[in-house]
Amino acid sequence: MISLNQISKKLTVSAVIFGSVFVIHNQVQAETQEEIQSQREEVQSEIDDKEAELQSLKDELVALNEDIARINEAIESNEQKITDTKDQIAQVEEQIEPLNEEIAQLEEKIAKRNKILEERVSTLQEKGGSQSYLEVIFGATDFLDFVDRMTLVNKITKSDQELLNSQKEDKEAVEDKKEELDQKLSDLKDMKAEYEAMQTQVKEQKEQSEAYKEELEAKEEANQDVLDDLNVEEQVLANKEAALEDAQNQMNSHSNDIEQFSSNSNNHQVASGDVQTVINVGKKYIGNSSYGFSRGRSAKDIANGIFDCSAFVSWAFRQAGVSLPASTAGLSSTGSRVSPSDMQPGDLVFFNTYKTNGHVGIYVGNNEFIGSQSSTGVAIADMSSGYWNDKFAGHVRRVMN
Known part of the structure; x- marks a missing residue:
């Protein structure tokens, strides 16, 4: 019969082994993400150059047509x-x-x-x-x-x-x-x-x-x-980075103990932070921002107010000291799921647009949410009626206390 002391020792050894594997995996993944980010920066630089060259050609064509x-x-x-x-x-x-x-x-x-x-x-x-x-x-x-x-x-x-x-x-x-x-x-x-x-x-x-x-x-x-090809390449790299980030977040969510690692239940933890900061920090972009697919993950995009929905949510929480994934797939399994009847400001609300959980925003109260919408950029939208009400299937997640 195995004693409690033996069980305790085995659990300790398992935890050490898991922790070692977890650290090694994180190091490899961090290096991979760093490489991808470097590639994306290079591609974005080429995109910027091509866009500038295209604008110069357009200006020259306008003058020539005149x-x-x-x-x-x-x-x-x-x-x-x-x-x-x-x-x-x-x-x-x-x-x-x-x-x-x-x-x-x-x-x-x-x-x-x-x-x-x-x-x-x-x-x-x-x-x-x-x-x-x-x-x-x-x-x-x-x-x-x-x-x-x-x-x-x-x-x-x-x-x-x-x-x-x-x-x-x-x-x-x-x-x-x-x-x-x-x-x-x-x-x-x-x-x-x-x-x-x-x-x-x-x-x-x-x-x-x-x-x-x-x-x-x-x-x-x-x-x-060339610009179209670069945008495709940038999108591929963005998808790779998002996938790696999701994997990183999933690994991070299992790091508390062996029991949570085996049951995959740590996704239900919530962080501490200032909800009002999360809600209000993005309001400065209302009316002077735009939606960009897979955008909002670089300092330049953030400075210019260019976000997709998940990047905006991740950025807003980061201003309150809370780190969240920058993809809808990652966000849809973060924190704990709550009933729509229990929604409170700061909760994540998901919408089934072009796919399940295809769009995400931050609930601000009074049946409204703030997010980077494809038609308006950053804006506060009503989810009690109309388009967003039709697309809301009741998926709400709480990621902050």
Whole structure:
């Protein structure tokens, strides 16, 4: 028969052996978690770099699109100017057409006048030129006849002079009109050529901008693919870390004595701490936080108010000196389960969202809880009706006295 003393010795030896194994396991697991955390920090650093690079590309694309918009406006404006110039050229050409007819008519008149002058010159030559005028004058029969002949000769001479002057003026007027229209037409054609050259240059600039835009968009797509891969890698590491943390918490929950180790009952212990600290510490994030899957486990995320539900709960309790798992799986077996009718502020409340116990928050009283909600970030929500009431299945755990 085994004595009580022998049983006591065996229990002591078992406790020492278990404690040694527990310490060794903790050391190995701590090293593994440290490695994973280091990997996550490296991946997060790469994610931050890629996000910054993507933002820079987006900013550059915005500026480039604005440039392209201005180029399109310039192209449209130049097209309008070219069209207007073509219209003006057509109008000038329409003005030149009747002018050519006028020139033809004036040339015809000039030709007729030349013929008249030629005939008069020929007549004068036949009659002795100015001698004929003298014969006409001195052939008068009396003084009145002399005066009449002088007047006639003066009229003929004056008419010839006026005819010559008129011919000269008409010719100059025609030449001036033609020169003016030719100059205007030349200026318009030069203007049109200048606009067309400008249009060609602007279109080339647009082609270059469009090509650069395609290059930036290709870079953006490639960087987004890399970022997606990094986020997947970060998520895998986060899941590994959460699994290891759950295992660590389960080992910690069995460390009191051999009896609790064998019965796996230590999960029902509760810690001491300030409930009001847990409830109030997260209120500073209400309205200026966001939900991020597997986020809220780094100093950077916490500073920026980025949490998932379990990370927020773990962080809030940590501010009151209570260490809890940072996963819903770990939290769902922590502390002791209580009836919903016995809920008190500081208790954990679980909701069956995308899975059983898929969401967790901290009960604050009056059928309300605070948590990092996927739609709002950190917020206080009503669990007495609506969505959260539908998802609440009565799972409540107490982790603090």
